[in-house]
Amino acid sequence: MFQQTSKIVEMENIDWGKLPFGYLKTDFNVRSVFKNDAWCQLEVSDSEYIPVHIAATGLHYGQEAFEGMKAYRGKDGKVRLFRWIENAKRFQHSAKGVFMAEVPLELFHEAIVKAVKLNKRFIPPYGTGAALYIRPLLFGSGAEVGVKPASEYTFIVFVSPVGPYFKEGFNPVKIAVIRDSDRAAPLGTGTFKVGGNYAASMRGIAKAHNSGCGGPMYLNAKDKLYVDEIGSANFFAIINNTYTTPKSESILQSITNMSLIQLADDIGIKTERRPIAVDELESFEEVGACGTAAIITPIGEINDTEKNKVYRYCKDGKPGPISVKLYNTLVGIQYGYVPDKYGWTEIIELN
Ligand SMILES: Cc1ncc(COP(=O)(O)O)c(C=O)c1O
Incomplete structure:
Protein backbone atom coordinates (compact mmCIF):
# COMPACT_ATOMS: atom_id res chain seq x y z
CA MET A 1 0.00 0.00 0.00
CA GLY A 163 26.02 14.87 13.12
CA PRO A 164 25.90 17.39 15.98
CA TYR A 165 22.50 18.68 17.19
CA PHE A 166 23.65 22.29 17.38
CA LYS A 167 25.46 23.28 14.20
CA GLU A 168 28.02 25.06 16.39
CA GLY A 169 29.23 21.65 17.71
CA PHE A 170 31.44 22.18 20.77
CA ASN A 171 31.30 25.94 20.31
CA PRO A 172 29.16 28.40 22.25
CA VAL A 173 25.50 28.82 21.23
CA LYS A 174 22.99 31.56 21.95
CA ILE A 175 19.88 30.62 23.90
CA ALA A 176 16.59 32.52 24.26
CA VAL A 177 14.60 32.54 27.51
CA ILE A 178 10.99 31.62 26.71
CA ARG A 179 8.26 33.17 28.84
CA ASP A 180 5.15 32.97 26.66
CA SER A 181 4.86 29.18 26.26
CA ASP A 182 5.61 26.17 28.47
CA ARG A 183 7.06 22.79 27.60
CA ALA A 184 5.47 20.94 30.50
CA ALA A 185 3.05 21.59 33.35
CA PRO A 186 4.23 21.30 36.99
CA LEU A 187 2.45 18.00 37.63
CA GLY A 188 2.25 17.10 33.94
CA THR A 189 4.31 14.85 31.70
CA GLY A 190 7.67 16.65 31.80
CA THR A 191 9.63 13.69 33.20
CA PHE A 192 8.32 11.39 30.47
CA LYS A 193 9.82 11.33 27.00
CA VAL A 194 6.44 11.57 25.29
CA GLY A 195 5.63 13.27 22.00
CA GLY A 196 3.23 15.78 23.54
CA ASN A 197 6.06 17.55 25.36
CA TYR A 198 7.88 18.04 22.09
CA ALA A 199 4.77 19.34 20.33
CA ALA A 200 4.39 21.80 23.22
CA SER A 201 8.03 22.84 22.88
CA MET A 202 7.83 23.76 19.20
CA ARG A 203 6.47 27.27 19.79
CA GLY A 204 9.44 28.02 22.03
CA ILE A 205 11.92 26.54 19.56
CA ALA A 206 10.44 28.61 16.72
CA LYS A 207 10.59 31.75 18.86
CA ALA A 208 14.22 31.09 19.77
CA HIS A 209 15.18 30.51 16.14
CA ASN A 210 13.28 33.59 14.97
CA SER A 211 15.28 35.68 17.41
CA GLY A 212 18.57 34.34 16.02
CA CYS A 213 19.20 31.88 18.87
CA GLY A 214 20.12 28.20 18.64
CA GLY A 215 17.49 27.02 21.12
CA PRO A 216 15.02 27.90 23.89
CA MET A 217 15.46 27.97 27.65
CA TYR A 218 12.29 26.81 29.39
CA LEU A 219 11.50 28.09 32.86
CA ASN A 220 9.30 26.37 35.44
CA ALA A 221 5.73 26.80 34.27
CA LYS A 222 4.27 27.82 37.63
CA ASP A 223 6.02 31.12 38.26
CA LYS A 224 8.83 31.34 35.68
CA LEU A 225 11.41 31.96 38.39
CA TYR A 226 13.54 28.86 37.84
CA VAL A 227 15.43 27.27 34.95
CA ASP A 228 13.98 24.01 33.65
CA GLU A 229 15.60 22.85 30.40
CA ILE A 230 17.31 23.90 27.19
CA GLY A 231 15.23 22.56 24.28
CA SER A 232 16.00 18.83 24.12
CA ALA A 233 18.80 19.01 26.65
CA ASN A 234 19.32 19.54 30.37
CA PHE A 235 20.97 22.69 31.73
CA PHE A 236 24.07 22.85 33.88
CA ALA A 237 26.16 25.66 35.28
CA ILE A 238 29.47 25.92 37.06
CA ILE A 239 29.60 28.22 40.04
CA ASN A 240 32.34 28.29 42.68
CA ASN A 241 33.75 25.01 41.37
CA THR A 242 30.34 23.35 41.73
CA TYR A 243 28.53 21.55 38.90
CA THR A 244 24.98 22.77 39.41
CA THR A 245 21.92 21.46 37.58
CA PRO A 246 18.18 22.07 38.03
CA LYS A 247 16.05 20.03 40.35
CA SER A 248 12.58 20.16 38.87
CA GLU A 249 9.56 17.90 38.58
CA SER A 250 8.95 18.83 34.97
CA ILE A 251 12.23 18.02 33.24
CA LEU A 252 13.52 14.87 31.59
CA GLN A 253 16.13 13.06 33.66
CA SER A 254 19.04 13.24 31.22
CA ILE A 255 21.38 10.25 31.15
CA THR A 256 24.18 12.52 29.93
CA ASN A 257 23.61 14.86 32.87
CA MET A 258 23.58 11.92 35.29
CA SER A 259 26.93 10.82 33.81
CA LEU A 260 28.44 14.32 33.97
CA ILE A 261 27.53 14.55 37.65
CA GLN A 262 29.56 11.39 38.24
CA LEU A 263 32.46 12.58 36.08
CA ALA A 264 32.51 15.98 37.81
CA ASP A 265 32.65 14.23 41.16
CA ASP A 266 35.54 12.09 39.87
CA ILE A 267 37.62 15.17 39.06
CA GLY A 268 36.96 16.70 42.47
CA ILE A 269 34.23 19.14 41.54
CA LYS A 270 31.27 19.46 43.89
CA THR A 271 27.89 18.67 42.39
CA GLU A 272 24.46 19.92 43.28
CA ARG A 273 20.93 19.36 42.01
CA ARG A 274 18.76 22.24 43.17
CA PRO A 275 16.28 24.77 41.85
CA ILE A 276 18.28 27.33 39.83
CA ALA A 277 16.77 30.81 39.89
CA VAL A 278 16.82 32.89 36.71
CA ASP A 279 18.27 35.66 38.85
CA GLU A 280 21.37 33.55 39.38
CA LEU A 281 22.24 33.41 35.68
CA GLU A 282 24.37 36.50 36.15
CA SER A 283 26.70 34.76 38.58
CA PHE A 284 27.59 31.60 36.66
CA GLU A 285 31.11 30.99 35.42
CA GLU A 286 30.27 28.39 32.76
CA VAL A 287 26.90 27.25 31.44
CA GLY A 288 25.96 24.52 29.04
CA ALA A 289 23.33 22.19 27.63
CA CYS A 290 23.82 18.45 27.83
CA GLY A 291 22.15 15.45 26.24
CA THR A 292 22.72 12.57 23.84
CA ALA A 293 22.24 14.84 20.84
CA ALA A 294 23.75 18.00 22.33
CA ILE A 295 26.61 16.07 24.08
CA ILE A 296 27.89 19.17 25.92
CA THR A 297 27.03 22.35 24.10
CA PRO A 298 28.56 25.38 25.77
CA ILE A 299 26.23 28.36 26.07
CA GLY A 300 27.83 31.67 25.15
CA GLU A 301 24.83 33.92 25.58
CA ILE A 302 21.38 33.82 27.14
CA ASN A 303 18.89 36.43 25.93
CA ASP A 304 15.96 37.27 28.17
CA THR A 305 14.27 39.83 25.94
CA GLU A 306 11.17 40.29 28.11
CA LYS A 307 13.38 41.27 31.04
CA ASN A 308 15.71 43.21 28.80
CA LYS A 309 18.71 41.17 29.89
CA VAL A 310 21.57 39.48 28.10
CA TYR A 311 23.89 37.15 30.02
CA ARG A 312 27.28 36.49 28.43
CA TYR A 313 29.65 33.59 29.07
CA CYS A 314 32.69 32.19 27.21
CA LYS A 315 34.12 35.71 26.97
CA ASP A 316 37.00 34.58 24.73
CA GLY A 317 34.55 32.67 22.49
CA LYS A 318 35.67 29.34 23.92
CA PRO A 319 34.05 26.85 26.31
CA GLY A 320 35.20 27.06 29.95
CA PRO A 321 37.85 24.69 31.40
CA ILE A 322 35.48 22.47 33.38
CA SER A 323 33.13 22.04 30.41
CA VAL A 324 36.15 21.08 28.27
CA LYS A 325 37.36 18.53 30.81
CA LEU A 326 33.91 16.96 31.18
CA TYR A 327 33.34 16.91 27.42
CA ASN A 328 36.68 15.21 26.73
CA THR A 329 36.11 12.55 29.39
CA LEU A 330 32.52 11.79 28.36
CA VAL A 331 33.29 11.61 24.64
CA GLY A 332 36.45 9.62 25.38
CA ILE A 333 34.43 6.97 27.21
CA GLN A 334 31.82 6.86 24.43
CA TYR A 335 34.48 6.45 21.72
CA GLY A 336 36.54 4.03 23.80
CA TYR A 337 39.79 5.93 24.43
CA VAL A 338 39.15 6.89 28.06
CA PRO A 339 38.83 3.97 30.53
CA ASP A 340 35.19 3.10 31.19
CA LYS A 341 35.53 2.46 34.91
CA TYR A 342 31.79 2.30 35.57
CA GLY A 343 31.01 -0.19 32.78
CA TRP A 344 28.77 2.34 31.02
CA THR A 345 29.50 1.08 27.52
CA GLU A 346 28.70 -2.16 25.78
CA ILE A 347 30.59 -3.29 22.71
CA ILE A 348 28.34 -4.59 19.94
CA GLU A 349 29.83 -7.56 18.11
CA LEU A 350 29.00 -6.74 14.52
CA ASN A 351 29.60 -10.15 13.01
C1 LIG B 1 13.65 17.32 26.89
C2 LIG B 1 14.97 16.65 26.97
N1 LIG B 1 15.78 16.93 28.01
C3 LIG B 1 16.99 16.35 28.14
C4 LIG B 1 17.44 15.44 27.20
C5 LIG B 1 18.79 14.79 27.38
O1 LIG B 1 18.65 13.48 27.82
P1 LIG B 1 19.77 12.39 27.51
O2 LIG B 1 21.03 12.89 28.09
O3 LIG B 1 19.30 11.16 28.19
O4 LIG B 1 19.83 12.27 26.03
C6 LIG B 1 16.64 15.11 26.11
C7 LIG B 1 17.07 14.11 25.14
O5 LIG B 1 16.71 12.96 25.27
C8 LIG B 1 15.38 15.72 25.99
O6 LIG B 1 14.58 15.46 24.95
Missing part, protein backbone atom coordinates in the same frame (compact mmCIF):
# COMPACT_ATOMS: atom_id res chain seq x y z
CA PHE A 2 2.72 2.47 0.94
CA GLN A 3 5.41 3.47 -1.53
CA GLN A 4 9.03 3.65 -0.48
CA THR A 5 9.82 7.27 -1.20
CA SER A 6 13.44 7.51 -0.16
CA LYS A 7 16.03 6.13 -2.51
CA ILE A 8 18.58 3.52 -1.49
CA VAL A 9 21.42 5.49 0.06
CA GLU A 10 24.73 5.30 -1.77
CA MET A 11 27.45 5.27 0.86
CA GLU A 12 29.89 7.23 -1.29
CA ASN A 13 27.41 10.13 -1.26
CA ILE A 14 27.50 10.48 2.52
CA ASP A 15 29.77 13.23 3.76
CA TRP A 16 30.16 11.91 7.33
CA GLY A 17 31.81 15.06 8.62
CA LYS A 18 28.95 17.26 7.42
CA LEU A 19 25.95 15.20 8.51
CA PRO A 20 23.19 17.25 10.10
CA PHE A 21 21.16 15.99 13.05
CA GLY A 22 18.43 14.58 10.83
CA TYR A 23 16.81 11.56 9.25
CA LEU A 24 18.62 9.50 6.67
CA LYS A 25 17.08 6.32 5.32
CA THR A 26 18.90 3.19 6.44
CA ASP A 27 18.34 -0.42 5.37
CA PHE A 28 16.19 -1.96 8.11
CA ASN A 29 14.15 -1.27 11.22
CA VAL A 30 12.80 -3.71 13.80
CA ARG A 31 9.29 -3.97 15.22
CA SER A 32 7.23 -5.81 17.77
CA VAL A 33 3.54 -5.57 18.63
CA PHE A 34 1.98 -5.99 22.06
CA LYS A 35 -1.39 -7.70 21.82
CA ASN A 36 -3.36 -10.19 23.87
CA ASP A 37 -1.17 -9.09 26.78
CA ALA A 38 2.10 -10.28 25.24
CA TRP A 39 4.92 -8.96 23.08
CA CYS A 40 5.35 -10.68 19.70
CA GLN A 41 8.77 -11.71 18.40
CA LEU A 42 10.78 -8.94 16.79
CA GLU A 43 10.30 -8.57 13.06
CA VAL A 44 12.72 -6.95 10.64
CA SER A 45 11.33 -4.56 8.04
CA ASP A 46 12.87 -2.68 5.13
CA SER A 47 9.91 -0.32 4.89
CA GLU A 48 9.95 3.17 6.34
CA TYR A 49 6.20 3.05 6.81
CA ILE A 50 3.72 1.52 9.20
CA PRO A 51 0.07 0.82 8.50
CA VAL A 52 -1.78 2.52 11.38
CA HIS A 53 -5.40 2.11 12.43
CA ILE A 54 -7.33 5.35 11.94
CA ALA A 55 -8.50 5.23 15.57
CA ALA A 56 -5.09 4.39 17.09
CA THR A 57 -4.70 6.08 20.49
CA GLY A 58 -1.18 7.17 19.54
CA LEU A 59 -2.66 9.37 16.83
CA HIS A 60 -5.58 10.78 18.79
CA TYR A 61 -4.55 10.97 22.41
CA GLY A 62 -0.79 11.12 22.26
CA GLN A 63 -0.21 7.66 23.71
CA GLU A 64 3.38 7.69 22.49
CA ALA A 65 6.90 7.67 23.89
CA PHE A 66 10.37 7.50 22.40
CA GLU A 67 14.02 7.32 23.28
CA GLY A 68 17.21 8.69 21.77
CA MET A 69 20.60 7.07 22.06
CA LYS A 70 23.71 6.53 19.94
CA ALA A 71 26.11 3.83 18.79
CA TYR A 72 29.65 5.19 18.58
CA ARG A 73 32.43 3.83 16.33
CA GLY A 74 35.55 4.03 18.49
CA LYS A 75 39.16 4.82 17.77
CA ASP A 76 39.74 1.05 18.02
CA GLY A 77 37.06 0.38 15.36
CA LYS A 78 34.70 -1.15 17.93
CA VAL A 79 31.10 -0.01 18.19
CA ARG A 80 29.78 0.96 21.61
CA LEU A 81 26.41 1.68 23.16
CA PHE A 82 26.37 4.09 26.10
CA ARG A 83 24.27 3.23 29.20
CA TRP A 84 21.51 1.62 27.13
CA ILE A 85 19.89 0.24 30.25
CA GLU A 86 19.15 3.76 31.47
CA ASN A 87 17.34 4.50 28.20
CA ALA A 88 15.44 1.23 28.53
CA LYS A 89 14.37 2.10 32.08
CA ARG A 90 13.37 5.63 31.11
CA PHE A 91 11.36 4.18 28.21
CA GLN A 92 9.45 2.09 30.73
CA HIS A 93 8.96 5.14 32.96
CA SER A 94 7.54 7.07 29.97
CA ALA A 95 5.29 4.15 28.96
CA LYS A 96 3.92 3.96 32.49
CA GLY A 97 3.37 7.71 32.50
CA VAL A 98 0.88 7.55 29.63
CA PHE A 99 -0.56 4.13 30.48
CA MET A 100 1.13 2.09 27.76
CA ALA A 101 2.48 -1.45 27.87
CA GLU A 102 6.12 -1.39 28.96
CA VAL A 103 8.82 -2.84 26.73
CA PRO A 104 10.81 -5.43 28.72
CA LEU A 105 14.50 -4.54 29.13
CA GLU A 106 15.63 -7.66 27.24
CA LEU A 107 13.36 -6.91 24.27
CA PHE A 108 14.61 -3.30 24.22
CA HIS A 109 18.21 -4.53 24.18
CA GLU A 110 17.57 -7.14 21.50
CA ALA A 111 15.85 -4.54 19.31
CA ILE A 112 18.54 -1.85 19.52
CA VAL A 113 21.39 -4.30 18.97
CA LYS A 114 19.60 -5.84 16.00
CA ALA A 115 18.83 -2.44 14.46
CA VAL A 116 22.49 -1.39 14.77
CA LYS A 117 23.85 -4.66 13.37
CA LEU A 118 21.47 -4.68 10.42
CA ASN A 119 22.53 -1.14 9.52
CA LYS A 120 26.21 -1.41 10.34
CA ARG A 121 27.23 0.19 7.04
CA PHE A 122 25.66 3.41 8.36
CA ILE A 123 27.76 3.64 11.53
CA PRO A 124 29.87 6.75 10.92
CA PRO A 125 33.66 6.36 10.94
CA TYR A 126 35.64 7.48 13.98
CA GLY A 127 36.82 11.08 13.92
CA THR A 128 33.94 12.52 11.91
CA GLY A 129 31.97 13.77 14.94
CA ALA A 130 29.02 11.71 13.73
CA ALA A 131 27.36 8.66 15.32
CA LEU A 132 24.51 6.27 14.62
CA TYR A 133 21.42 7.66 16.35
CA ILE A 134 19.04 4.99 17.64
CA ARG A 135 15.36 5.90 17.94
CA PRO A 136 13.13 3.46 19.86
CA LEU A 137 9.46 4.39 19.55
CA LEU A 138 6.32 3.08 21.25
CA PHE A 139 2.72 4.05 20.58
CA GLY A 140 -0.84 2.94 21.14
CA SER A 141 -1.78 1.22 17.88
CA GLY A 142 -5.05 -0.21 19.15
CA ALA A 143 -8.31 1.52 18.23
CA GLU A 144 -10.29 3.53 20.79
CA VAL A 145 -12.60 6.47 20.38
CA GLY A 146 -13.10 7.31 24.04
CA VAL A 147 -10.08 8.62 25.94
CA LYS A 148 -8.62 5.43 27.37
CA PRO A 149 -5.49 3.34 26.95
CA ALA A 150 -5.27 1.07 23.91
CA SER A 151 -5.03 -2.69 24.27
CA GLU A 152 -2.45 -2.90 21.46
CA TYR A 153 0.97 -1.19 21.22
CA THR A 154 3.64 -1.03 18.54
CA PHE A 155 7.35 -0.81 19.35
CA ILE A 156 9.77 0.16 16.59
CA VAL A 157 13.49 0.85 16.52
CA PHE A 158 15.04 2.66 13.59
CA VAL A 159 18.47 4.24 13.23
CA SER A 160 19.94 7.17 11.35
CA PRO A 161 23.52 8.46 11.13
CA VAL A 162 23.65 11.97 12.61
